[in-house]
Each structure stands twice: as C-alpha cells, then as structure tokens.
Amino acid sequence: xxxxxxxxxxxxxxxxxxxxxxxxxxxxxxxxxxxxxxxxxxxxxxxxxxxxxxxxxxxxxxxxxxxxxxxxxxxxxxxxxxxxxxxxxxxxxxxxxxxxxxxxxxxxxxxxxxxxxxxxxxxxxxxxxxxxxxxxxxxxxxxxxxxxxxxxxxxxxxxxxxxxxxxxxxxxxxxxxxxxxxxxxxxxxxxxxxxxxxxxxxxxxxxxxxxxxxxxxxxxx
Amino acid sequence: xxxxxxxxxxxxxxxxxxxxxxxxxxxxxxxxxxxxxxxxxxxxxxxxxxxxxxxxxxxxxxxxxxxxxxxxxxxxxxxxx
Numbered sequence: 001x002x003x004x005x006x007x008x009x010x011x012x013x014x015x016x017x018x019x020x021x022x023x024x025x026x027x028x029x030x031x032x033x034x035x036x037x038x039x040x041x042x043x044x045x046x047x048x049x050x051x052x053x054x055x056x057x058x059x060x061x062x063x064x065x066x067x068x069x070x071x072x073x074x075x076x077x078x079x080x081x082x083x084x085x086x087x088x089x090x091x092x093x094x095x096x097x098x099x100x101x102x103x104x105x106x107x108x109x110x111x112x113x114x115x116x117x118x119x120x121x122x123x124x125x126x127x128x129x130x131x132x133x134x135x136x137x138x139x140x141x142x143x144x145x146x147x148x149x150x151x152x153x154x155x156x157x158x159x160x161x162x163x164x165x166x167x168x169x170x171x172x173x174x175x176x177x178x179x180x181x182x183x184x185x186x187x188x189x190x191x192x193x194x195x196x197x198x199x200x201x202x203x204x205x206x207x208x209x210x211x212x213x214x215x216x217x218x219x220x221x
Numbered sequence: 222x223x224x225x226x227x228x229x230x231x232x233x234x235x236x237x238x239x240x241x242x243x244x245x246x247x248x249x250x251x252x253x254x255x256x257x258x259x260x261x262x263x264x265x266x267x268x269x270x271x272x273x274x275x276x277x278x279x280x281x282x283x284x285x286x287x288x289x290x291x292x293x294x295x296x297x298x299x300x301x302x
Contacts, residue, residue, distance in 0.1 A: 024296045028289055035288055039280045049281050057291050064295060117229060121257040124264040132277040141277050161272055185233035192261070192268045199267065 013073035020068055027064055034077060035060075037162040038084045044157050045088040047146045051095070052088070059087035077164070078171040085154060085173070112151070112182070116189050122200035137198070144194040152187035159184050223247045228258045236265060 012030065019026045038059060042052035063080050070079055131137055145153060145161075158169045159180065169184075170177045228251050234240040235248050252259045271277060 024300060027296060028292060031288075031292070032285075035285060036275075036280055039284060040278055053281060053284060053287070057288060060288065060292060061295050064292070065299070115226075115230065117226065118261050121260045122264075123260045124267045127267055127271065129274075132271055132274045137271070138277060138279065141272060145272075156272075160269060161278070163273065181233065185230075188233055188236075188265055188268070189229070191272065192265050195268055195271075196264060199264070 081172040120196040156187035
C-alpha cells in the first residue's frame with residue numbers, strides 16, 4: 001500500500017511535465033488522489049456540502065491554470081492543499097460566516113499561550129471498527145472538527161485525517177514544524193474532549209456495582 | 222513521579238513515537254499508576270483511530286463525477302484559447 005502511494009507521488013513531477021507540455025487530460029489523474037482530501041478541507045472550513053463542492057471546483061481550476069508556476073513539482077500535494085485552504089477561507093469571507101465565529105475564535109480558551117488541560121477523564125468504551133460508519137458518529141466527528149478554531153483545525157485535518165507528515169503539513173500551511181506539532185497536540189486534546197461524551201463507557205449504577213462486589217450474590221450466579 | 226500536566230503535555234509526542242527514551246519511560250511509569258492520565262491516553266488513541274479512518278467522512282454522491290465533468294469543460298476551454 002505504502003509502496004503504491006510513493007510510486008504515485010514520485011511520478012507526479014513527470015505527470016506535471018506532461019500536462020504542461022500539452023497532454024492536459026492527464027490533469028484528471030494528477031488531481032484524483034487529492035479530491036477527497038480537498039473536499040474534507042473545504043467542508044471543515046465551510047460546514048456545508050454544496051459550498052465545499054463549489055470551493056473544490058474553483059480551487060481545482062486555480063490549480064490547473066497556475067500549474068506552470070509551481071516551482072517544486074515534487075511538492076504538488078502541499079501546494080494543492082494550500083490552494084484549497086485559501087479558496088475555502090476566501091469563500092467564507094465572502095459569505096461573511098466569520099462574523100458569527102469571531103467570538104469563538106478570540107476566546108481565551110483558544111489562545112495558544114494558555115495550555116489546554118483535559119476536563120473529562122471518563123474511559124472510552126471499546127469501539128468496533130465499523131463505528132465510523134454510524135451516522136451519529138460521523139456527524140459528531142464532523143461537528144467536533146468544524147468546532148475547532150481555524151489554526152488547530154487546519155493542522156488536524158491535514159495531519160491526522162489526511163495523513164500528511166509533519167513537514168508536508170508545515171509546507172501546506174506555511175508554518176514551522178514546531179508550530180505544527182504544538183497545534184496538533186492542542187487539536188487532539190480538544191477533539192478528545194468534545195467526543196468524550198459520545199464514547200464514554202456507560203456509568204455503572206451503584207446497584208450494579210454493589211451486586212458485583214457482593215460475594216453472596218456473586219456466588220448465586 | 223512526573224506531574225500529570227507534564228504527561229499530558231508530552232502525550233502527542235508519545236503517541237507519535239517521537240518522545241525521547243527517557244520521556245517514554247517516564248510516561249509509561251506514570252500511566253501505570255495514574256487512572257486519569259491513562260484514560261486520556263487511551264481515549265486519544267481511540268479518537269485518532271476514528272478520525273484517521275477514511276470511512277469517517279463521506280463525500281457527496283456524484284462529487285467526483287461532477288468535479289471531473291467540470292474539469293473536462295475547463296480543459297477543453299483552455300485548449301480552445
């Protein structure tokens with residue numbers, strides 16, 4: 001699997017070269033591995049499927065028409081993701097959604113200087129692998145991601161959802177690697193915090209606990 | 222024993238396998254004795270399995286077809302110019 005991915009990546013500069021030389025239909029192949037991630041990035045910013053889809057289309061046109069300007073062709077992924085991120089933010093500005101979010105973004109809770117410390121310590125139950133196909137879980141994760149302040153959301157989506165490495169994430173966002181690590185850590189703690197109510201083990205009632213620890217009742221079972 | 226704050230601060234490093242050997246040992250020793258930190262560690266790992274799974278996130282039906290259809294137009298327009 002990893003080998004396949006790296007083979008695809010290493011052929012990208014060649015693909016770009018051929019597209020720029022006139023074989024423009026190859027652009028479909030260049031963009032295909034990233035369209036899903038592009039949608040995820042746009043959706044996490046815009047919180048609306050139609051807006052995200054429109055944004056991805058606009059971003060892809062930009063990527064196509066500015067392809068010749070990409071100097072480091074082995075960094076197509078990082079560059080493409082940056083274009084999508086910027087396009088989605090521009091779309092959001094146009095729609096003035098930021099007016100509704102400014103309070104959240106400026107609160108001290110999201111300040112980078114103040115360390116984030118967990119508030120919930122409940123154990124999570126064991127989760128079967130198909131839990132990710134449950135509607136309730138998908139919606140909760142989408143909401144938790146969308147609720148992250150921008151600077152944390154961007155890093156989390158690229159690094160932990162699209163599996164870019166630290167260096168690639170840093171390049172895609174124009175950040176240093178240490179900033180990526182700090183923000184990612186914070187984003188993870190916040191994600192864990194907001195998903196804990198959904199995944200926490202159900203609390204055992206006092207009666208159940210008493211029954212479990214009562215040797216006389218236990219002997220009768 | 223290292224404080225819970227220190228453990229939480231280094232948790233991502235530990236999860237990613239980037240912690241120094243010394244820190245890793247400190248964290249492991251702490252986790253064995255601290256129920257709260259081990260709950261945070263365990264749930265962080267579970268959260269990452271879920272959010273890192275491709276299936277957690279669905280693109281709208283027909284998204285890819287529409288994107289490539291749109292691209293076809295863009296590409297043929299660019300060739301006309």
